[in-house]
Each structure stands twice: as structure tokens, then as C-alpha cells.
Amino acid sequence: MFSPQTEAKIDALIAKYPYKRSAILPxxxxxxxxxxxxxEEAIHYIADRLDLEPVEVYEVVTFYSMYFMEEIGKYHLQVCRTLSCMLCGAEEITAHLEKKLxxxxxxxxxxxxxxxxEVECLGSCATAPVMQVNFDYYENLTPEKVDEILKNLP
Amino acid sequence: MTETVKIKVDGRELEAPKGKLLIEVCLENGIDIPNFCYYPDLTPQAACRMCLVRIERMPKLATSCTVQVQDGMVVTTQSEEVLEARKGMLDLILGNHPLDCPICDKGGQCELQDQVFAHGTVYGRYEVKKNDTREWRLSPFIAYDPQRCVRCYRCIRVCDEVMDVHALGRIFRGAKEVIGPYGIDKGYSLDCEQCGYCVEVCPVGALLSVDSRFRSRPWDMRETITTCQHCADGCQMRLGTRGSQYVRVASKDLKGINGEFLCIKGRYGSSYISSEERLDNPYLRKDGKLVEVGWEEAIKYVAARLKAISAEDRDAVAVLGSPRLTNEAAFALASFARKGLKTSNYGQIADVDLTRFFANLTAPLATHAEVKKAETIFMLGGDPTENNPLSAMVIRYAVRKNGARLLMVNSRRTKIARRQAEMFLHIRRGAEPAVLAALIDSDENAARYAELAKVKPEQLRRLGKAISDSKRLLVVIGPEVNGATLEVAARFAALLKSDSREVKYLILPPYNNSVGTLDMGLRPNGHELKSLFGTKIKALYLAGSNPVEQYGNSWKEALSKLDLLVVADLFMTETAQLADVVFPVNSFAELDGTYTNAVGQVQRVNRALEGTGRTRPDWMIINMLAKEMGLEFGARGSAASIFRDIASEIPAYSGISYDRLRKEWAIQTERKISTTAEQPDALLSALKGEIAKIDLSLDLDREPVRQGSGLFRLGTLTSRVAVMREAFKAKEQVEEATGVR
Structure with missing residues (x-):
């Protein structure tokens, strides 16, 4: 189903827990x-690997906001909107991105x-406002800085 | 013995087994604790928070559905604090509830209505807009209205734990959460056994049966407790009727052998009783065509013809019943044949000759309640999941709740084999006698039996060891065990039972009254009698059977050789179409009577509908015929009086009466248990012929048994159930078109 590297990681994860199903999130x-x-193929495959029913994997996928059943896109811009970032201008950053994109x-x-x-606290309040692009953090954002970041993305 | 503890609830001293759930102790002692998510035997959930109580020395209110009682526990269930908490919880639950009670099927039987009435407030505190979601049609049988759902998850747990189907899940999150199958938002429907147990346990009107949707308010219909007519488990059910029409089947709060469990056929397979296809008048063949006539003409005609044929040779008249008849009908039929017509050719059409089992029984039959407590279960054949769903449910219960060891021998990979069996011997089709022989014979022959069954000798040895290790053994025998093998299987327990080992049997016959009709004297000789049609036998009275649909052309040809064919049935079946006379009979809903289930329990069939007045119970037609023919066979004028004759004539039924049945629901008949010592050699030589019949060219059937292969198969009755016919036809078409099963 997946590349040999991913399959190897899946094998290792399953071996790590006393109950197979515990490996479901990673x-x-x-x-x-x-x-x-x-x-959907992945859901059925994972269910099969973990001795679960597809609906049991589906429950988890639809519960967490970080799983997507539609294309995520190449770059996932996740703007923090929790307290510190909001006070430091997260709403402005989001509005800027909405307009730009x-x-x-x-x-x-x-x-x-x-x-x-828009996501909840990214745990980087000291450098608010913060945005996460895929797995990288961008801090102390201003609209100009955001333009620069987007321009430099490959 | 479990330790007993003393607790105090609202000042009352109570005694209870240590570790029992507090809510159960309270409910059993008449202390009302409101709840939604608690359901007996399911894992505690603590989702609804309705059962909050104050327990001394606990920091906050506790959910009584998760607390186990401890010695000295002091509990308050009625303080202002607790009552306030209940009000608060109900306010939350009603936050998104549409309060569409006036059009809700559940209105009047709704736990939410009852609890708000008892514990709620008049004014809701939430003023935000309610979630506005539409109803989902989860399957042709089950609908789901998320707005009414209280998220108690009884449905999910009953599907996971009791049914072991795992079809439902919690989809999405928070206020958007819904209960549904995989891909509910992508248009996938519920792919399951369609038992509707989720509908039954739903405390509110969220999960609903499609077939009775908007058909009746609960208080507008009459509910009659009766016995299901589909399989040999004999579940109790509430048949809901309104006027002269079928409305629904439910099982809420039933105390019978099945509790609230029913399968798809039990819950959705009875609407045929109000089918437009039901026969309403007798039919008589005139100029080659069946035409409607009055009863008098039909009876006169049949009486005259039977009399003439019988006068030449009594045995030229045959009488065949069906394993679906009530005990009363079967008894009347057998008496009519034996004492009235004095023919020796009477019985029923059946594939498995259960007489060989009951005549040789060496251990008692286990009730479903006893199966639940089994320690080791040895299953020789059978697929109860598809054919005897209550038996399957109690077997799963024994494994799930009591850790019973399940040892399974089967030629097919059934669901129980895949999911519950500790040991599964996948054998060649028809090799059951070889396995039985291996368990009886000495070890030196193991290799030979293993080859016959296409398993490893080691597997047979492990099976033998597990059986000899058992303390309480349940032997389950499937319908593929027949003939001499069935007889040996019945004698097999004699070799196993001892002071230290209790052995009981569970047999899985195909029809609701296979056991009872046999007890009434209808021997399973139909197929043998068939070969005499047209030669020795000239006339046949056939009640409740449709062999042409079941067995096809061979029966069609045989029946056409008769001079006179009389059929008594509900519908113009494939068999009835060949008849000279067809009598319309009452359905089980228009009858009083009894059925005897697989474990020998007698249960009542109660009349729920009056019928049109133009159909008759089978026994009444027999009486009319006998009277017209001037025959005396001890006819009785009511089902109750026929049953009194049964109780006095058939030893296993002595002492049983309608009165006792009304109070005790199910009474197990006492079977004669042979106590003669059995010799292994005698059993082995009895098996020889059957072992020789094993077809060694057969490979293992590796195809797993498909979900619904037995449950979704349409028969004479279920093909007249609109919702089933349409759902399964559509399913078949999809499967044929896509090749995916």
C-alpha cells in the first residue's frame, strides 16, 4: 500500500504497543x-493492519482536525488564533492571507x-503571532513578513 | 460465592455482591436512578451523566453506572444537589434536541420524555440556535435522526459487544458528532446484519425502524407478546398491530429467553401477515383453473374425494405437515391421519432426521441461559450467526463475558470461527463423522481421520485434549450432521459425562417448530413418501409446506402424479398453484398455540389479529374435513383444549398448560435421557458407513461465509415482506453487476 520506508515505520509502530490499535494515530x-x-484505501488498509473495522478508523480520522480526507494542498498555512497570538495580531494575519490567496x-x-x-495554540506565545507552514514555524509575523515567506516557498 | 457487602442508600441498608455496579443495586432495590447510557451487560460508558449520585467521601458527584459497590458505602440519590445536577444534564441534552415529539415514532415510549417529565425543568437555559441536521437513511431498515440523539452510545456498544458486528461509530466531533456507519457522509449505507438491536436500545427517537416509520403512535397500537416464527431459537417479541394491520415488531423490556435481542427476521420479517397476497378464500380447481369458492363447497369436495380414495386403500391418502406449524396444528394433523384416516403415511418434509437425535440422547439440552454460562463449547458444524441468531448471541456471550473456550469444527469459515473460536478445525465438507470418530477412537488412527477431514493429526489431538480437559461441556450440533452421525453425536455425551464433567447439548434445527412438530408425531419422512406419489399414494393433504420452492422440480413432478393435492397455506405458493384445492390458513399472528424451540422450550403463540374471518387455523380445517367425512379422531374446538390433550398424551409435555406458560413464558420439556453405558466400538461401527461417504476429491471450502448469507435469504414468507424483498433484490443486483460480494 505504501512505500517501503512508510511500511517499515508502520511495522515498527505496531510492534511498539501491547495492543495493535494503540498505533492508530501515528x-x-x-x-x-x-x-x-x-x-479510503488507506483507512481500509490501516483497519486491516490493526484488526479494526474501517468505521473504527473512520471515527478517529473524522474526530481529529489534523487529519484530512480531501487534498491538504502543497503548503498548509496554520495560523494560531489562541490568546497571545490573537492579542498580537493573528486576526490581521489571517485577514491578510484571506485577501492575498x-x-x-x-x-x-x-x-x-x-x-x-486557523489553529489553536502552537505553544510559541513568546514569539506571537505565529504560523506553522507544514511542519515549520514562522514567528513574530507581520503582513509584510507573510508576503516574504510565501514568496520564498519553493 | 461472591462476597456480600452492606451499603446505605438514602438511609436504606442494602446488601449486594461486592463489585456490582451501584446503579444496578439501586435499580434492583426499586431506587430510581435516571439513565440513558447504562444498559445491562454492556461496558459502562458514563456518557450521559444522568445517573449522578453523591457518595460520601468522594470529592464530587459520581456516575453510579461506573461505581462498584464497596462495604460501608453511603449514597444519596435524592438530595437537592443531585436533583439540580439531573436538571442541568437534561438541559444540556435538550440543548440540541428538536422537541419534535408530535411527529416522533418514539413519542410516548421515549426515555427522554419520561426523564424530562420526572427530573427536568420547564425552562431551558440555552438560547442559541439548535443544530439543524437532516435525517439519514442508514439502510433500507434503519433510519437515524441525529438531532434527537442523546449520544449515549448504547447502539454502538450493542453492535460491538453483543452483536460483534462493529458497524456503527461516532463520526465527526463535538456538537457535529453523529452515529453512523463508515462513510456516512459519503453516502455509504449500513453494511451489517440489520438486526435492529441499535433501534431497540435507543432511548429516544434517533434510531428508527424504516418499516414502521410514521405508521402509528405507540399508544395507538396494541402490542401482543408472541413467539417468532422464523427460526428454532424461538425468540419472544412484541407484535404491534393497529386495527387489522401489522405495524411493527419490537422487544422493549421483554423478559423472555432473548431479552431485547431479535435478528432481522424477527424484527422485520413479520409484515407478510398483512400482505395483500394473503389468500382470503378457498380455491378449487375447475376446468383446470383454480377459482375462489366458499368453504362449504371446498370442504365437501375434498371430503368426498378423500373418502373415495381412502375407501379403496387407507394408505393411499398421505398427510404432510410442516415444521412451521404450531404444536396444536401438528397434533391435530397427526391425530387426523392416525386415528381418523387411519393411514400410515403421514409426517413432515424435513432435511434433518432429528428423531435419530432425540431417540438416542445421552445428555440434556441446554437452554440459552445455560449456554451463556458454558465453560467449554464444542461446535460440530452449524452457522448460528446466519441461521439461529439467538444461539450465536449466547455463544458469543459465553466467550465474551465468561471466557468460554470455543472449539469449532466446520467445513466453512463462519463468522464465529473467524472471531470467537479458540480452536478452528477447517474440515472437508461432509467430514464431520471422521472428526467424531477421531474423538472416540484411539490415537493410533488419528492420522487416517486427519486425512479424511483434511486437517493435521495434531489438530485432532489438541481438540480431543481440550474436550477431555473441560469441566462443563456444551456440545453444539449443526444441521450438516445428519443420519447415523447425528445418532452417534447424541450418544457421544455418554462417553464424556462423569462425576467431574457435566455435558449438555445444543442442536440447531432449521425451523421454528422442527422439534415440536416431531414431538407431535409428524415424522420427517416427507422425502421418502414422495417416491410413492402416483403409485401407492394417490392423495396428499399438505399443510404449510412449499416443497416446490424449496426443492424444485423433483417435487413438482412427484406432486403432479397425484390424483388429489390439497394445500393449506397463507399464499398461492409455487406448490399451491399445483393443487386441486387450496385452503387459506391463519398466520401465526391470528392464532393461539405453542411452538417448541430448539432447546425443547414450549412457548406461546398469542393471537394478535382477528384476521378476515374467512381464513381458518389449520386444526379447524382438519376438524371441518373430519366432520364432513364422518371421521372421529378426537377433534377439539380450541387451541387450548388441543394443548390439554397434548399435555396428557405426550410425556415430555405433561404438566405444561397455557396457564403456566402465561406465568413462566418458556417451559422446557423433559427429554428422555438414555443412561445405558456406550461402548466406543459400537459408536465407531455406527459411523463406518458415514465415513465411507466422505468425498476425498473435495478440497477445503476456503470462501468465508458472507454476512447475511442465511439472514438475507428470501423464503416463502420473507419474500412477501416488502422491505426485505426490495432490499435484498437491490443488494443482489449490485453484487451481480459489480461482482463484489
Missing amino acids: IIHLAQLEQGKVT GIKPGQVTPDGRFRLS
């Missing part, structure tokens, strides 16, 4: 990372390059 992450979203939070640009999300 395995869904691996599947999403490799395929850009959580596919022409999408609302929860949407993807038509070219599939950007997904915009």
Missing part, C-alpha cells in the same frame, strides 16, 4: 504524509498550492 499521520490526504480558512487555493487554517 499510522494515520504517516498515511496522510505519504498520500497528501487520508484516502482569495480563500477562507478551511479552503484550498484552486491551484492546490495553499490551504489556510
Whole structure:
């Protein structure tokens, strides 16, 4: 189903827990990372590997906001909107991104390059406002800085 | 013995087994604790928070559905604090509830209504807009309205734990959470056994049965407790009727052998009683065509023809019943044949000759309640999940709740084999006698039996050891065990039972009254009698059977050789179409009577509908015929009086009466248990012929048994149930078109 590297990681995760099903969260992450979203095939495959029913994997996928069953997009812009960031201008950053990309939070640009999300605390209050792009943090943001960041993304 | 503890609830001293859930102790002692998510035998959930109580020395209110009683526990269930908490919880639950009680099927039987009435407030404190979601049609049988849902998860747990189907989940999150199958938002429907148990346990009107949707308010219908007519488990059910029409089947709060459990056929397979196809008048063949006539003409015609044929040779008239008849009908039929017509050719059409089992029984039959407590279960064949769902449920219960060891021998990979069996011997089709022989014979022959069954000798040895290690053994025998093998299987327990080992049997016959009709004297000789049609036998009275649909052309040809064929049935079946006379009979809903289930329990069939007045119970038609023919066979004028004859004539039924049945629901008949010592050699030589019949060219059947292969199969009755016919036809078409099963 997945690349040999991902399969090896899945094997290791399953071996790590006394109950197979405990490995469900990291395995869904691996599947999403490799395929850009959580596919139905992946759900069935994971259910099979963990001796679960597909609906039991589906419950988990639909529960957590960090799993996506539709294309995430190449760059997932996650703007923190919790207290410190909000006080330091997160709303302005989101508004700027909405205007620049022409999408609302929860949407993807038509070219599939950007997904915009508002997320809860990223744990970096000292450097608010903060945005996470895929797995990288960008701190002390201003609208100008955001423009610069987007321009430099490959 | 479990330790007993003393607790104090609202000042009352109570005694209870240590570790029992507090809510159960309170409810059993008449202390009302409101709850939604608590359900007996399911894992505690503590989701609804309705059962909060104050327990001394606990920092905050505790959910009584998760607390186990301890010695000296002091509990308050009625303080202002507790009552306030209940009000608060109900306010939260009602936060998104649409309060559409006037159009809700559950209105009047709703736990939420009852609890708000008893514990709620008049004014809600939430003023935000309610979630506005639409109803989902989860399957042709089950609908789901998320707005009414209180998220107690009884449905999910009953599906996971009791049914072991795992079809439902919590989809999405928080206020958007819904109960549903995989991909509910992508248009996938509920792919499960469609038992509707989730609908039954739903405390509110969230999960609903499609077939009775908007058909009746609960207080507008009459509910009659009766016995299901589909399989040999004999579940109790509430048949809801309104006027002269079927409305629904439910099982809420039932105290019978099945509790609230029913399968798809029990819950959704009875609407045929109000089918438009029901026969309403007798039919008589005139100029080659069946035409409707009055009873008098039909009876006169049949009486005259039977009399003429019988006058030449009594045995030229045959009488065949069906394993679906009530005991009363079967008894009347057998008496009519034996004492009235004085023919020796009477019985029923059956594939498994259970007489060989009951005549040789060496251990008692286990009730479903006893199966639940089994320690070791040895299953030789059978697929109860598909054919005897209550038996499957209690077997799963024994494994799940009591850790019973399940040893399974089967030629098919059934669901129980895949999911519950500790040991599964996948054998060649028809090799059951070889396995039985291996368990009886000495070890030196193990290799030969192993080859016959296509298993490893080691597997047979392990099976033998597990059986000899057992303290309380339940032997389950499936319908593929037949003939001499069935007889040996019945004698097998004699070799196993001892002072230190109790052995009981569970047999899985195919029909609701296979056991009872046999007890009434209808021997399973239908297929043998068939070969005499047209030669020795000239006339046949056939009650409740449709062999042409079941067995096809061979029966069609045989029946066409008869001079006179009389069929008594509900519908113009494939068999009835060949008849000279067809009598319309009452369905089980229009009858009083009894069925005897697989474990020998007699249970009542109670009349729920009056019927049209133009159909008759089988026994009444027999009486009319006998009277017209001037025959005396001890006819009785009511089901109750026939049952009195049964109780006095058939030893196993002595002491049983309608009165006792009303109070005790199910009474197990006493079977004769042979106490003669059995010799292994005698059993082995009895098996020889059957072992020789094993077809060694057969490979293992590796295809797993598909969900619904027995449950979703349409028969004479279920093909007249609109919702089943449409759902299964559609399913078949999809499967044929896609090749995916």
C-alpha cells in the first residue's frame, strides 16, 4: 500500500504497543504524509493492519482536525488564533492571507498550492503571532513578513 | 460465592455482591436512578451523566453506572444537589434536541420524555440556535435522526459487544458528532446484519425502524407478546398491530429467553401477515383453473374425494405437515391421519432426521441461559450467526463475558470461527463423522481421520485434549450432521459425562417448530413418501409446506402424479398453484398455540389479529374435513383444549398448560435421557458407513461465509415482506453487476 520506508515505520509502530490499535494515530499521520490526504484505501488498509473495522478508523480520522480526507494542498498555512497570538495580531494575519490567496480558512487555493487554517495554540506565545507552514514555524509575523515567506516557498 | 457487602442508600441498608455496579443495586432495590447510557451487560460508558449520585467521601458527584459497590458505602440519590445536577444534564441534552415529539415514532415510549417529565425543568437555559441536521437513511431498515440523539452510545456498544458486528461509530466531533456507519457522509449505507438491536436500545427517537416509520403512535397500537416464527431459537417479541394491520415488531423490556435481542427476521420479517397476497378464500380447481369458492363447497369436495380414495386403500391418502406449524396444528394433523384416516403415511418434509437425535440422547439440552454460562463449547458444524441468531448471541456471550473456550469444527469459515473460536478445525465438507470418530477412537488412527477431514493429526489431538480437559461441556450440533452421525453425536455425551464433567447439548434445527412438530408425531419422512406419489399414494393433504420452492422440480413432478393435492397455506405458493384445492390458513399472528424451540422450550403463540374471518387455523380445517367425512379422531374446538390433550398424551409435555406458560413464558420439556453405558466400538461401527461417504476429491471450502448469507435469504414468507424483498433484490443486483460480494 505504501512505500517501503512508510511500511517499515508502520511495522515498527505496531510492534511498539501491547495492543495493535494503540498505533492508530501515528499510522494515520504517516498515511496522510505519504498520500497528501487520508484516502479510503488507506483507512481500509490501516483497519486491516490493526484488526479494526474501517468505521473504527473512520471515527478517529473524522474526530481529529489534523487529519484530512480531501487534498491538504502543497503548503498548509496554520495560523494560531489562541490568546497571545490573537492579542498580537493573528486576526490581521489571517485577514491578510484571506485577501492575498482569495480563500477562507478551511479552503484550498484552486491551484492546490495553499490551504489556510486557523489553529489553536502552537505553544510559541513568546514569539506571537505565529504560523506553522507544514511542519515549520514562522514567528513574530507581520503582513509584510507573510508576503516574504510565501514568496520564498519553493 | 461472591462476597456480600452492606451499603446505605438514602438511609436504606442494602446488601449486594461486592463489585456490582451501584446503579444496578439501586435499580434492583426499586431506587430510581435516571439513565440513558447504562444498559445491562454492556461496558459502562458514563456518557450521559444522568445517573449522578453523591457518595460520601468522594470529592464530587459520581456516575453510579461506573461505581462498584464497596462495604460501608453511603449514597444519596435524592438530595437537592443531585436533583439540580439531573436538571442541568437534561438541559444540556435538550440543548440540541428538536422537541419534535408530535411527529416522533418514539413519542410516548421515549426515555427522554419520561426523564424530562420526572427530573427536568420547564425552562431551558440555552438560547442559541439548535443544530439543524437532516435525517439519514442508514439502510433500507434503519433510519437515524441525529438531532434527537442523546449520544449515549448504547447502539454502538450493542453492535460491538453483543452483536460483534462493529458497524456503527461516532463520526465527526463535538456538537457535529453523529452515529453512523463508515462513510456516512459519503453516502455509504449500513453494511451489517440489520438486526435492529441499535433501534431497540435507543432511548429516544434517533434510531428508527424504516418499516414502521410514521405508521402509528405507540399508544395507538396494541402490542401482543408472541413467539417468532422464523427460526428454532424461538425468540419472544412484541407484535404491534393497529386495527387489522401489522405495524411493527419490537422487544422493549421483554423478559423472555432473548431479552431485547431479535435478528432481522424477527424484527422485520413479520409484515407478510398483512400482505395483500394473503389468500382470503378457498380455491378449487375447475376446468383446470383454480377459482375462489366458499368453504362449504371446498370442504365437501375434498371430503368426498378423500373418502373415495381412502375407501379403496387407507394408505393411499398421505398427510404432510410442516415444521412451521404450531404444536396444536401438528397434533391435530397427526391425530387426523392416525386415528381418523387411519393411514400410515403421514409426517413432515424435513432435511434433518432429528428423531435419530432425540431417540438416542445421552445428555440434556441446554437452554440459552445455560449456554451463556458454558465453560467449554464444542461446535460440530452449524452457522448460528446466519441461521439461529439467538444461539450465536449466547455463544458469543459465553466467550465474551465468561471466557468460554470455543472449539469449532466446520467445513466453512463462519463468522464465529473467524472471531470467537479458540480452536478452528477447517474440515472437508461432509467430514464431520471422521472428526467424531477421531474423538472416540484411539490415537493410533488419528492420522487416517486427519486425512479424511483434511486437517493435521495434531489438530485432532489438541481438540480431543481440550474436550477431555473441560469441566462443563456444551456440545453444539449443526444441521450438516445428519443420519447415523447425528445418532452417534447424541450418544457421544455418554462417553464424556462423569462425576467431574457435566455435558449438555445444543442442536440447531432449521425451523421454528422442527422439534415440536416431531414431538407431535409428524415424522420427517416427507422425502421418502414422495417416491410413492402416483403409485401407492394417490392423495396428499399438505399443510404449510412449499416443497416446490424449496426443492424444485423433483417435487413438482412427484406432486403432479397425484390424483388429489390439497394445500393449506397463507399464499398461492409455487406448490399451491399445483393443487386441486387450496385452503387459506391463519398466520401465526391470528392464532393461539405453542411452538417448541430448539432447546425443547414450549412457548406461546398469542393471537394478535382477528384476521378476515374467512381464513381458518389449520386444526379447524382438519376438524371441518373430519366432520364432513364422518371421521372421529378426537377433534377439539380450541387451541387450548388441543394443548390439554397434548399435555396428557405426550410425556415430555405433561404438566405444561397455557396457564403456566402465561406465568413462566418458556417451559422446557423433559427429554428422555438414555443412561445405558456406550461402548466406543459400537459408536465407531455406527459411523463406518458415514465415513465411507466422505468425498476425498473435495478440497477445503476456503470462501468465508458472507454476512447475511442465511439472514438475507428470501423464503416463502420473507419474500412477501416488502422491505426485505426490495432490499435484498437491490443488494443482489449490485453484487451481480459489480461482482463484489
